[in-house]
Amino acid sequence: METGAGRIVVHPANGRVSGSVRIPGSKSITNRAIALAVSSTGTSLITNPLFSDDTERGLDAAQALGCKVLIRDDEIEITGIGRQRPVPQATINVGSAGTIARFLPCVLAFGESGEWHLTSSAQMAKRPIDGLGAALNQLGDPLEYSENPGRYPITVRGGRIRSSIAHVDGSVSSQYLSGLLLAAPMNATPMRITTDGTVVQSEYVRMTIDCMRRFGARVGASDDLSRIDVEPVEYRATKFDVEADASTATYFAALPAVAGGAIELTNLARASRQPDIQFVEILTAFGCTADWTGDFGVRIRRPQGLTRLRGGHHFNLNACSDVALTVAALSAFADAPVEISGVEHIRHHECDRIDAMTAVLRAVGACVQERPDGWLIEPGTVRWAEVQTRDDHRMAMASALIGIGGRGISLDHPACVAKTCPTFFELLSELGLSSDRTAAGH
The missing domain is CATH 3.65.10.10 (Enolpyruvate transferase domain)
Incomplete structure (x- = not known):
């Protein structure tokens, strides 16, 4: 920026x-819609999106991964790639976009094989993501810190998810849990994600689940978000209006x-x-x-x-x-x-x-x-x-x-x-x- x-x-x-x-x-909803459109098959239309530095990072990432992105006055059209990775290697800069920095590693990890180097602004590199790395690496070994443990830059490798059960620490950021949830339908088998029932800003997680369902996901969650079950259902492209x-x-x-x-x-x-x-x-x-x-x-x-x-x-x-x-x-x-x-x-x-x-x-x-x-x-x-x-x-x-x-x-x-x-x-x-x-x- x-x-x-x-x-x-x-x-x-x-x-x-x-x-x-x-x-x-909404920035939060726009970036969720972008991640879901990327992870879908077909072409999604996002209306009333926010155009800002953060959402532009999400759109840049989508194009870097091989999605077709068309931007009009008040809408975005994204042709998704699902689990496919037409660009199996790339360097992507997430800037200072916290949501993209947490969502993108999960989306990449749950897709086909490839290796992506994710960099960030100096501001973002100071913000911890160790809770996300811990959650992802319970499932395999998709995430590696390139310089400082628990911080950007990172390397993410696809095709390395070997487990279907993960525990997420939701006490620092709800974005760790949201990122894992957004990617979970791309797993080959049903996923179970658990927390200790204390999730900071938990309504953002419920927002994530609402958005996932708009794209066809099947998600069941306990009231306190201590257990969330996600079925392996392919995301469907859709028309999505951002509030x-x-x-x-x-x-x-x-x-x-x-x-x-x-x-x-x-x-x-x-x-x-x-x-x-x-x-x-x-x-x-x-x-x-x-x-x-x-x-x-x-x-x-x-x-x-x-x-x-x-x-x-x-x-x-x-x-x-x-x-x-x-x-x-x-x-x-x-x-x-x-x-x-x-x-x-x-x-x-x-x-x-x-x-x-x-x-x-x-x-x-x-x-x-x-x-x-x-x-x-x-x-x-x-x-x-x-x-x-x-x-x-x-x-x-x-x-x-x-x-x-x-x-x-x-x-x-x-x-x-x-x-x-x-x-x-x-x-x-x-x-x-x-x-x-x-x-x-x-």
Whole structure:
């Protein structure tokens, strides 16, 4: 990802916000759909996909493996290869795409023989994948670390799966379990995958199973995901519509909370499987109102008499940890302390997000107690600051909220938002919220 060394100044809102936003497609679902289309026979059509750095890595991988990929305005056509490997050797760069980095090794391992060298960005190489390697290598010896144990780069060899039973540690990342599940139908015999029943962000695994079934898989799972059985059924190409990204939606849904006014998110699915849909309820705890307009679409409003957001909460965000930074940003505008817990694993995402947000909140005037799994945030008078995003898309978007609701903020690496929402600053501009990529100071 080319993020450059420039900065962006996000200016405070000039009055209450109003307007509507169509949220881009889900990154998580788009990348699952790409992996499933690659693993299918026939041609799949993915509509309303997210086009971002992460999803482009998935499409690049599909083409590198010999899939035919056609991209149109708002859809992607992929002719899959199933278990076949028309390109039996290749070097593929997954960049900083966490889902692709976890899904691709599994897809490759469960197919025909071949050898692929997978490289990554320096950022991704710092993130552990040892839980994935341990799970895969129980089944044979398909994965080998090329430099550092438990980290990218890696080499994956196909045709080496010899067992049909695997245990996955789901306590660090649900993506290990999702990756193994996506590939499991390609096994020659039924697969049984077990966990200890504690899977971080378990709804993402259930999302994976839902997506697999859309492509014809037969999957049975216990309620706590401690046992999952997958039949050896060939994936069928299908038409797949990607719903709005609930994680990206949080940054726009939070705008009335920090600046006043109302925003309508026109395509957010009320019954979404994405765990970050819970953010709508969190906004109501802070004192905002949320009115759904049917199965899709919600209007978020901050009542005029609410001068500061309602604090005094304890949010355990283990199940929806991608909203933790957004909730932390809102906490700076509350009328009482807010405690956030259950998100220790976000220290191992694009950056140590707990440490990074602590630094931002302190820079803008909040009093923060950093804890191993979150924060206790005591609000203060929010001030102007120059802060570091650490090249992390969620840090950039959450920090922008603080600037909009406060006195403005200067962010480095503004282009990092391209990982999940390349149009983030443009969408803000359409709502009358300005930013300046050339200003260097207050």
